[in-house]
Amino acid sequence: MSGTWLIRGVRPLGGEPTSIVVRDGLIDSIGAATKPAGAQVIEADGLIALPGLVDLHTHLREPGREDAETVETGTQAAALGGFTAVHAMANTDPVADTAGVVEQIWRLGRQAGHCDVHPVGAVTLGLGGARLAELGAMADSAARVRVFSDDGRCVSDAVLMRRALEYVKAFGGVIAQHAQEPRLTDGAQLNEGEMSARLGLTGWPAVAEEAIIARDCLLAAHVGSALHVCHVSTAGSVEIIRWAKGKGWRVTAEVTPHHLLLTDSLAASYDPVFKVNPPLRTAADVTALREGLADGTIDCVATDHAPHPVEDKETEWDTAAFGMTGLETALRVVQQAMVDTGLLDWAGVADRMSRRPAVIGRLAGAGGELAPGQPASLTLYDPAVRDTVNPATHASRSRNSPFTGMDLPGRVVATFLRGTPTVLDGKIA
Amino acid sequence: MPAVNPAPGHPELASGPAPAQTPAPAGDPRPASDPSSASSPAPAGRKIVLEPEEIRRALTRIAHEILERTDGGAGVVLLGIPTRGVPLARRLAERIEQVEGRPIPHGSLDITMYRDDLRLRPARALGRTEVPAGGIDGGIVVLVDDVLYSGRTVRAALDALNDLGRPRAVQLAVLIDRGHRELPVRPDYVGKNLPTSKQEVVRVMLAEVDGEDAVLLGRADSGGRE
Amino acid sequence: MNRHLISAGDLTRDDALLILDTADELAQISDRPIKKLPTLRGRTVVNLFFEDSTRTRISFEAAAKRLSADVINFSAKGSSVAKGESLKDTALTLEAMGADAVIVRHSASGAPQRLAGWVRGTVVNAGDGSHEHPTQALLDSFTIRRHFGRSASSRAAGAGAGDGALDGLRVTIVGDVLHSRVARSNVLLLHTLGAEVTLVAPPTLLPVAVGSWPCSVSYDFDAALPKSDVVMMLRVQQERMNAAYFPSVREYSRRYGLDAARMAQLPDQAIVMHPGPMNRGVEIAAEVADSARSTIVEQVANGVSVRMAVLYLLLGGAEGDS
Numbered sequence: 001m002s003g004t005w006l007i008r009g010v011r012p013l014g015g016e017p018t019s020i021v022v023r024d025g026l027i028d029s030i031g032a033a034t035k036p037a038g039a040q041v042i043e044a045d046g047l048i049a050l051p052g053l054v055d056l057h058t059h060l061r062e063p064g065r066e067d068a069e070t071v072e073t074g075t076q077a078a079a080l081g082g083f084t085a086v087h088a089m090a091n092t093d094p095v096a097d098t099a100g101v102v103e104q105i106w107r108l109g110r111q112a113g114h115c116d117v118h119p120v121g122a123v124t125l126g127l128g129g130a131r132l133a134e135l136g137a138m139a140d141s142a143a144r145v146r147v148f149s150d151d152g153r154c155v156s157d158a159v160l161m162r163r164a165l166e167y168v169k170a171f172g173g174v175i176a177q178h179a180q181e182p183r184l185t186d187g188a189q190l191n192e193g194e195m196s197a198r199l200g201l202t203g204w205p206a207v208a209e210e211a212i213i214a215r216d217c218l219l220a221a222h223v224g225s226a227l228h229v230c231h232v233s234t235a236g237s238v239e240i241i242r243w244a245k246g247k248g249w250r251v252t253a254e255v256t257p258h259h260l261l262l263t264d265s266l267a268a269s270y271d272p273v274f275k276v277n278p279p280l281r282t283a284a285d286v287t288a289l290r291e292g293l294a295d296g297t298i299d300c301v302a303t304d305h306a307p308h309p310v311e312d313k314e315t316e317w318d319t320a321a322f323g324m325t326g327l328e329t330a331l332r333v334v335q336q337a338m339v340d341t342g343l344l345d346w347a348g349v350a351d352r353m354s355r356r357p358a359v360i361g362r363l364a365g366a367g368g369e370l371a372p373g374q375p376a377s378l379t380l381y382d383p384a385v386r387d388t389v390n391p392a393t394h395a396s397r398s399r400n401s402p403f404t405g406m407d408l409p410g411r412v413v414a415t416f417l418r419g420t421p422t423v424l425d426g427k428i429a
Numbered sequence: 430m431p432a433v434n435p436a437p438g439h440p441e442l443a444s445g446p447a448p449a450q451t452p453a454p455a456g457d458p459r460p461a462s463d464p465s466s467a468s469s470p471a472p473a474g475r476k477i478v479l480e481p482e483e484i485r486r487a488l489t490r491i492a493h494e495i496l497e498r499t500d501g502g503a504g505v506v507l508l509g510i511p512t513r514g515v516p517l518a519r520r521l522a523e524r525i526e527q528v529e530g531r532p533i534p535h536g537s538l539d540i541t542m543y544r545d546d547l548r549l550r551p552a553r554a555l556g557r558t559e560v561p562a563g564g565i566d567g568g569i570v571v572l573v574d575d576v577l578y579s580g581r582t583v584r585a586a587l588d589a590l591n592d593l594g595r596p597r598a599v600q601l602a603v604l605i606d607r608g609h610r611e612l613p614v615r616p617d618y619v620g621k622n623l624p625t626s627k628q629e630v631v632r633v634m635l636a637e638v639d640g641e642d643a644v645l646l647g648r649a650d651s652g653g654r655e
Numbered sequence: 656m657n658r659h660l661i662s663a664g665d666l667t668r669d670d671a672l673l674i675l676d677t678a679d680e681l682a683q684i685s686d687r688p689i690k691k692l693p694t695l696r697g698r699t700v701v702n703l704f705f706e707d708s709t710r711t712r713i714s715f716e717a718a719a720k721r722l723s724a725d726v727i728n729f730s731a732k733g734s735s736v737a738k739g740e741s742l743k744d745t746a747l748t749l750e751a752m753g754a755d756a757v758i759v760r761h762s763a764s765g766a767p768q769r770l771a772g773w774v775r776g777t778v779v780n781a782g783d784g785s786h787e788h789p790t791q792a793l794l795d796s797f798t799i800r801r802h803f804g805r806s807a808s809s810r811a812a813g814a815g816a817g818d819g820a821l822d823g824l825r826v827t828i829v830g831d832v833l834h835s836r837v838a839r840s841n842v843l844l845l846h847t848l849g850a851e852v853t854l855v856a857p858p859t860l861l862p863v864a865v866g867s868w869p870c871s872v873s874y875d876f877d878a879a880l881p882k883s884d885v886v887m888m889l890r891v892q893q894e895r896m897n898a899a900y901f902p903s904v905r906e907y908s909r910r911y912g913l914d915a916a917r918m919a920q921l922p923d924q925a926i927v928m929h930p931g932p933m934n935r936g937v938e939i940a941a942e943v944a945d946s947a948r949s950t951i952v953e954q955v956a957n958g959v960s961v962r963m964a965v966l967y968l969l970l971g972g973a974e975g976d977s
């Protein structure tokens with residue numbers, strides 16, 4: 001199945017054009033090459049090669065909400081977005097809080113074969129925030145869970161968060177916190193600010209995120225553990241993380257593509273496609289997040305791909321579900337927000353979207369360099385084209401993309417997972 | 430009816446008696462006025478068909494006719510149709526008061542809500558409706574308007590009056606009757622009969638609204654009001 | 656004017672004056688034996704009320720019927736909506752019925768806007784969540800200008816120059832601004848018409864971003880009283896006490912209630928308004944509500960005239976933007 005591939009004229013990390021030979025699942029050589037016997041050729045003139053992208057934060061919805069997405073459709077979407085590994089969040093039904101459920105998800109991922117699926121284990125039983133789930137069992141399972149998160153909910157109880165941070169030290173795990181003080185965000189719909197005041201929507205104040213992040217950084221430092229902050233969305237959060245890192249504490253953080261590009265002014269239409277948790281914020285926040293990603297305060301981009309069926313989004317704002325799809329548009333949005341604005345080069349993109357997420361996810365054999373001997377998990381990307389985002393053409397089962405109708409650059413042309421193409425010519429292989 | 434087509438380059442038109450065609454519908458034919466007594470030249474493409482003096486005399490005549498036909502104006506209520514019917518009604522009321530020595534009730538009746546062509550254009554602003562304190566029940570309402578054309582405005586006014594009360598009679602006074610009726614409406618008092626073609630536009634100017642008195646006739650594309 | 660009336664912020668000064676002048680004319684209908692105009696004959700107006708509101712619904716119904724429109728009332732209780740039908744499906748049903756206008760009241764901010772995307776007819780917002788209630792603001796401005804001699808008839812009678820707007824008038828709005836759609840619409844419309852608006856409330860009941868609104872803010876009701884031509888009291892829900900917006904109804908009433916003593920501090924010509932329904936004894940004392948300064952009853956009557964004007968201007972002409 002692996003075969004031999006010659007990728008001709010490609011620019012690894014945006015560098016000089018060269019050729020990459022893939023053989024037996026590994027990168028065989030990088031440099032001028034003649035076509036090996038029996039090799040299939042990809043003319044990659046003008047394309048950029050990046051190591052296969054790793055998403056630390058995706059919702060595959062299976063088991064429980066297969067009307068929105070399945071592991072099959074979600075991983076297809078991931079591959080089409082250039083991803084070779086995704087971390088599937090635990091807020092499924094049943095919740096992924098036991099070895100049994102995480103193994104089921106892991107197996108579904110292997111069967112689908114479009115990218116590696118690493119299930120995230122819940123921190124608390126049933127995401128109830130009251131009792132720790134069997135984190136050790138999940139770590140020891142075939143899924144080898146290392147990232148634990150109650151995402152969707154915040155682990156708001158300070159004692160419970162402390163215990164979780166301490167407990168995972170035993171097996172090198174990391175707690176990924178969805179930072180949202182629940183009492184300050186009761187019924188919250190939109191970033192608390194001018195827009196929410198004008199539109200008459202209950203506000204989601206930035207302090208509800210920042211206060212939790214500050215607390216958790218201090219806790220992690222106190223007990224000597226690692227903290228990962230999910231979907232950072234405010235300028236204040238970036239500053240707190242910068243401060244914590246400056247102290248040498250083991251804090252990592254991610255930002256979503258939509259928080260790098262969109263603001264709460266889009267809510268003026270009351271279209272719930274723009275409703276997400278944490279909410280879209282102001283232009284000042286977007287600027288701070290971009291700068292934070294550029295200088296490495298924010299370690300990586302994670303999509304928080306959150307598919308929802310039409311009936312959960314085609315309603316009035318208050319009753320609509322929170323969340324946006326993102327796997328298939330992530331790299332394009334990052335190009336628009338970070339590369340085309342000169343804030344990050346392609347090597348930086350590789351670092352933020354492949355290398356660092358793999359490190360945080362404690363993944364062996366992913367996010368490696370594009371170098372001979374490394375697993376051939378890579379993506380070929382054409383930065384020069386532009387077109388309008390049309391979710392009807394997406395592989396995801398759901399259509400709730402906030403970029404619908406937007407003109408974005410770039411196109412994933414091919415994705416390879418350990419030497420096997422999962423995407424060729426922009427289509428599932 | 431006077432049916433003189435203006436020759437181009439003759440801005441002032443004699444509004445004198447016609448070369449005998451159809452008889453004037455109401456009132457006596459007026460003596461020809463002196464075309465050179467125009468107070469201001471007509472705008473390009475339009476000619477003056479009624480000078481200020483002639484307007485004055487027409488209104489005086491109409492006021493006398495109203496008194497003759499209503500037994501001295503008993504029960505008469507003058508209601509002008511906005512916009513220019515309103516100052517005309519007021520002028521008639523003044524003249525009648527001068528002659529009879531007592532005031533005559535007058536006011537305005539806006540007919541916008543009763544028009545039959547509302548859907549053809551965006552919603553219009555309303556004019557003022559002021560019905561005199563005594564109301565119209567049992568009275569003789571004389572509707573006053575500047576130009577009578579298709580008759581639809583008057584039809585709308587009759588519907589409006591119907592919702593306001595029950596007059597004993599309704600009469601119609603207009604400064605200009607330009608023909609081309611589309612409904613069976615006829616005026617009781619006419620300042621001037623002015624035969625026109627449908628491509629022409631009649632523009633009545635009154636001092637209270639436009640700063641001066643004049644009646645102008647022009648082609649439809651020369652910027653006249655329709 | 657737009658095809659819809661969803662926010663008071665959509666109205667320009669000219670738009671607002673046109674509505675108020677038209678309402679002045681239409682107000683005369685209530686004095687006639689035949690309270691009817693044929694203007695909207697054959698048009699269908701649907702009252703789509705997801706929230707109970709007898710007063711507003713009846714007001715719109717009277718307005719539509721006086722213009723000879725056909726009125727269909729749809730209330731959410733016991734309807735298909737109560738059984739879980741979505742807003743969109745309800746909208747499609749209305750489309751099938753051929754509604755020319757939909758008057759919608761809903762507990763969710765933004766519902767009229769969503770509806771406008773799904774129906775071809777005109778949408779009039781009769782109150783959406785905490786967002787806006789534009790016809791309430793219009794009838795409030797109508798009431799104010801009548802009192803201060805700026806209505807169309809006053810101006811025609813030579814009461815003063817000006818275009819009938821509210822320039823120079825000082826309006827103080829008191830109460831739960833944070834959750835009030837009436838407050839939002841009024842701040843926008845009063846500002847558009849040139850009035851000076853001051854909001855008075857405890858800090859917990861003001862939006863965090865209120866500083867960006869076109870009005871002043873004060874926590875001190877007593878200081879604002881002598882400088883007010885109009886005091887508009889907003890209803891305060893007692894449940895807010897349980898969410899710690901204020902410690903007790905008693906304390907709220909003491910600091911922000913309009914009682915007789917406070918009313919005596921108002922300038923002679925000042926009026927007291929309330930959109931209703933009132934919590935007598937909480938934000939407004941009974942004797943104030945019943946006093947000569949109170950316009951609360953005429954606000955209701957003015958509502959019909961203003962809503963007639965809105966329906967006429969939106970539906971009475973050709974479809975599409977003017």
